[in-house]
Amino acid sequence: MSLVTIIYGSLFYFATLILFIGLAYRVYEYASIPAPLKIPTPPAPKTKKGVAVRLFREVVLFESLFHSAKWTWLFGWLFHFALLLAFFRHLRYVTDPVWFWVSWEIVQAAGHYAAYMMLIGLFGLFARRVFVDRVRHISAPSDYLILVLIIGIALSGLLMKWFPTDIFALKQFFLGLIYFNWSELPSDFMLLIHLGLVLLLMIIFPYSKLLHAPGLFFSPTRNQTDTARDSRHIADWARKLES
Amino acid sequence: MAVKEFEKPELKEFTEVPKLENEATSHLAPFKSKEEFQSTLGYPGELVDNWEDAALDKMGDLLKKYRSLRVYLDSCIQCGACTDKCHYYLGTKDPSNMPVGRQNLLRSVYRRYFTLPGKYFPKLVGAIDLTKEVLDEWYSYYHQCSQCRRCAVFCPMGIDTAEISMAAREIMDSIGVGQKYCNEIIGKVHKIGNNLGLPEPALADTLEGLEEDVVDETEIDVKYPLDQKDSDVLLVTPSADFFAEPHVDGLIGYGKVFHQAGISWTLSSHASEAANFGMFIGSYANMRKLALRIREAALDLNVKRIVFGECGHAWRVAYSFLNTLAGPFDFLDPKYPVPQHICEVTYDLIQKKVLEFDKSANDDMVITYHDSCNVARASNMGDIIGGQFSIPRDIIKATSNHFYDMEESTIKEKTFCCGGGGGLLTDDLMELRMKGALPRMEALKRVVDDYGVTHMAAICAICKSQFSKALGYYGFEMDRIISLHQLVGNALIMNKKEL
Ligand code: SF4
Ligand code: SF4
Numbered sequence: 001m002s003l004v005t006i007i008y009g010s011l012f013y014f015a016t017l018i019l020f021i022g023l024a025y026r027v028y029e030y031a032s033i034p035a036p037l038k039i040p041t042p043p044a045p046k047t048k049k050g051v052a053v054r055l056f057r058e059v060v061l062f063e064s065l066f067h068s069a070k071w072t073w074l075f076g077w078l079f080h081f082a083l084l085l086a087f088f089r090h091l092r093y094v095t096d097p098v099w100f101w102v103s104w105e106i107v108q109a110a111g112h113y114a115a116y117m118m119l120i121g122l123f124g125l126f127a128r129r130v131f132v133d134r135v136r137h138i139s140a141p142s143d144y145l146i147l148v149l150i151i152g153i154a155l156s157g158l159l160m161k162w163f164p165t166d167i168f169a170l171k172q173f174f175l176g177l178i179y180f181n182w183s184e185l186p187s188d189f190m191l192l193i194h195l196g197l198v199l200l201l202m203i204i205f206p207y208s209k210l211l212h213a214p215g216l217f218f219s220p221t222r223n224q225t226d227t228a229r230d231s232r233h234i235a236d237w238a239r240k241l242e243s
Numbered sequence: 244m245a246v247k248e249f250e251k252p253e254l255k256e257f258t259e260v261p262k263l264e265n266e267a268t269s270h271l272a273p274f275k276s277k278e279e280f281q282s283t284l285g286y287p288g289e290l291v292d293n294w295e296d297a298a299l300d301k302m303g304d305l306l307k308k309y310r311s312l313r314v315y316l317d318s319c320i321q322c323g324a325c326t327d328k329c330h331y332y333l334g335t336k337d338p339s340n341m342p343v344g345r346q347n348l349l350r351s352v353y354r355r356y357f358t359l360p361g362k363y364f365p366k367l368v369g370a371i372d373l374t375k376e377v378l379d380e381w382y383s384y385y386h387q388c389s390q391c392r393r394c395a396v397f398c399p400m401g402i403d404t405a406e407i408s409m410a411a412r413e414i415m416d417s418i419g420v421g422q423k424y425c426n427e428i429i430g431k432v433h434k435i436g437n438n439l440g441l442p443e444p445a446l447a448d449t450l451e452g453l454e455e456d457v458v459d460e461t462e463i464d465v466k467y468p469l470d471q472k473d474s475d476v477l478l479v480t481p482s483a484d485f486f487a488e489p490h491v492d493g494l495i496g497y498g499k500v501f502h503q504a505g506i507s508w509t510l511s512s513h514a515s516e517a518a519n520f521g522m523f524i525g526s527y528a529n530m531r532k533l534a535l536r537i538r539e540a541a542l543d544l545n546v547k548r549i550v551f552g553e554c555g556h557a558w559r560v561a562y563s564f565l566n567t568l569a570g571p572f573d574f575l576d577p578k579y580p581v582p583q584h585i586c587e588v589t590y591d592l593i594q595k596k597v598l599e600f601d602k603s604a605n606d607d608m609v610i611t612y613h614d615s616c617n618v619a620r621a622s623n624m625g626d627i628i629g630g631q632f633s634i635p636r637d638i639i640k641a642t643s644n645h646f647y648d649m650e651e652s653t654i655k656e657k658t659f660c661c662g663g664g665g666g667l668l669t670d671d672l673m674e675l676r677m678k679g680a681l682p683r684m685e686a687l688k689r690v691v692d693d694y695g696v697t698h699m700a701a702i703c704a705i706c707k708s709q710f711s712k713a714l715g716y717y718g719f720e721m722d723r724i725i726s727l728h729q730l731v732g733n734a735l736i737m738n739k740k741e742l
Contacts, residue, residue, distance in 0.1 A: 030310060033308070034308065035309070035311060037527075041392060042620055064397060072322055072324055137338045138321050140321070142367050207359050209320050211318055212317075219314055219315070220311045220314075221311075228564070232570045
């Protein structure tokens with residue numbers, strides 16, 4: 001077993017733990033903090049089903065963003081949608097036998113072209129951060145670096161078309177990690193960069209603004225029903241004031 | 244106090260997003276609360292010795308009590324979509340008045356003390372230590388937010404800067420740094436019953452005078468009862484309604500509506516104030532204490548319904564919070580929602596044809612309507628989605644012939660704040676108030692120029708007071724702001740049989 005395999009294999013375990021335990025812990029934290037008052041913004045749904053529809057539209061279409069900043073919406077949506085397509089394409093490395101729809105030509109091709117789409121989105125977001133004075137003003141170094149990191153992931157992934165690796169061995173490596181039966185990771189330079197950056201992203205996820213992903217589902221202005229007059233909505237700590 | 248000299252913003256045809264001017268309004272901050280007002284509310288009288296630790300403890304405490312605060316401090320992607328949405332940024336050009344800029348003042352301290360990257364790599368993630376300078380910035384800029392929630396509507400994460408401003412104000416209060424205007428007023432309500440500190444005998448006098456005026460004008464004996472037990476309706480209204488123009492014309496209108504519909508009603512000297520400034524300072528405990536007065540009054544007067552007069556944030560607290568804070572209201576008539584807005588009452592009566600109008604009584608006016616933020620973005624009416632927009636407009640259309648809305652991006656859920664909400668309606672913030680009114684004034688100017696609009700109706704005491712100043716400042720006539728129920732009162736056809 002090569003040193004590279006040992007390092008990357010261990011790092012993948014470590015990063016996966018951080019990502020999943022970290023995220024699960026955040027979700028647990030968010031879920032256990034009460035929202036003591038009804039604060040939905042209009043148009044506020046009256047039913048749970050209405051809330052589900054609202055969140056669906058926010059998550060899938062970025063509806064609020066569409067109404068507030070068209071360019072940010074365009075680049076942001078392109079990036080996230082491309083991310084989803086790329087994710088589908090990559091499932092072939094970790095499913096065995098490969099899920100039938102993952103091997104469809106269209107899914108694989110879309111996943112490939114998604115890299116370009118993603119880069120357009122990311123460069124657009126980066127440009128906005130640099131050139132719009134208001135956005136530049138609020139940007140911390142980490143805001144640029146996260147974009148750079150994801151651009152690095154997309155670019156190194158795309159470049160593997162020209163710096164290919166042994167994808168059968170790569171798949172064996174991932175399956176080996178999943179079934180605790182390790183096998184060698186091909187030590188091609190571009191692959192190692194690509195995977196290294198992905199590892200970094202996984203590790204910082206629960207400690208960064210990437211928390212907006214679970215956060216949106218816990219945003220009281222968006223996930224509450226507008227039923228304040230129908231029933232009391234009292235938090236445990238607030239109920240204590242009543243005794 | 245006269246408006247102090249500052250550069251007057253120019254009214255443009257369309258609201259422009261200005262270039263940043265760093266620290267353009269960092270000199271603005273309201274007067275601080277004195278010891279006596281602080282202690283009435285249960286806060287220390289001056290900055291406590293170990294204030295840094297105390298502030299961080301309080302922040303930690305609030306992070307466990309309010310999901311909004313925690314999730315919003317974590318979830319901002321710094322995308323900038325909100326940066327051009329705040330009327331205070333548009334009017335002052337100060338980047339700390341961009342909603343995300345305002346949030347970041349607290350977020351950077353949160354990151355420093357409550358997150359891993361902020362502890363170890365503060366520079367990287369824009370985390371900073373809590374220092375006296377930071378506290379001063381908090382005091383200044385968290386009192387340049389009217390908690391209007393316009394930013395929350397536009398943010399892809401739904402981040403509500405009002406939640407963060409409220410938390411910041413509560414943290415500051417808890418270490419002895421309170422705002423004079425809000426805390427003094429809350430103290431008055433606790434002690435006397437209303438924001439103006441108007442005691443029961445004075446209130447009774449005022450209402451009597453009002454009855455005489457109405458009889459003189461209409462020859463109809465409309466009553467404005469106080470503390471009348473066993474009435475159907477307890478009306479809770481902002482104390483400004485009791486005498487200041489244009490508020491009082493609204494109160495006259497409510498009285499006429501009840502009179503004509505034959506609904507017995509009363510005001511209460513114990514709950515002679517609809518406003519609840521406890522919300523502005525982010526204090527659940529104070530907000531609850533103020534809300535309980537209304538419950539007590541309803542029980543004491545043995546009424547069947549609670550109805551709120553025209554007041555924006557009061558309606559937010561009433562509609563969205565009252566049941567939670569002071570419920571359950573199972574002793575009231577279950578046929579009616581608790582509480583109701585006076586507009587809901589009037590609207591229902593119009594639907595049932597109990598009220599009829601002579602619209603020509605308002606023919607001297609061409610009217611537009613200002614959606615007050617707290618009604619538009621934090622409440623509802625009529626239990627239909629968007630009812631808080633349609634019901635007031637339907638009432639205006641039922642009572643007058645000439646109505647024009649302002650431009651779509653400045654009304655309904657996208658409405659611009661009047662510039663004086665959120666506990667900022669104080670003379671020591673006049674510069675901020677006038678600059679913050681700019682986007683609304685620009686939208687108004689367009690309908691004035693295009694349709695000859697002469698009057699703007701509103702259903703909020705703060706909006707009405709603020710516009711009484713801002714209209715004059717921007718060269719409109721000052722008395723062009725009116726109560727919605729003034730239109731109702733003007734046009735209502737009254738039966739004269741009782742005299
Ligand atoms: S729109 Fe929301 S997420 Fe974007 S910068 Fe503003 S507060 Fe942050
Ligand atoms: S709540 Fe209103 S005043 Fe406060 S930051 Fe948001 S838009 Fe500005």
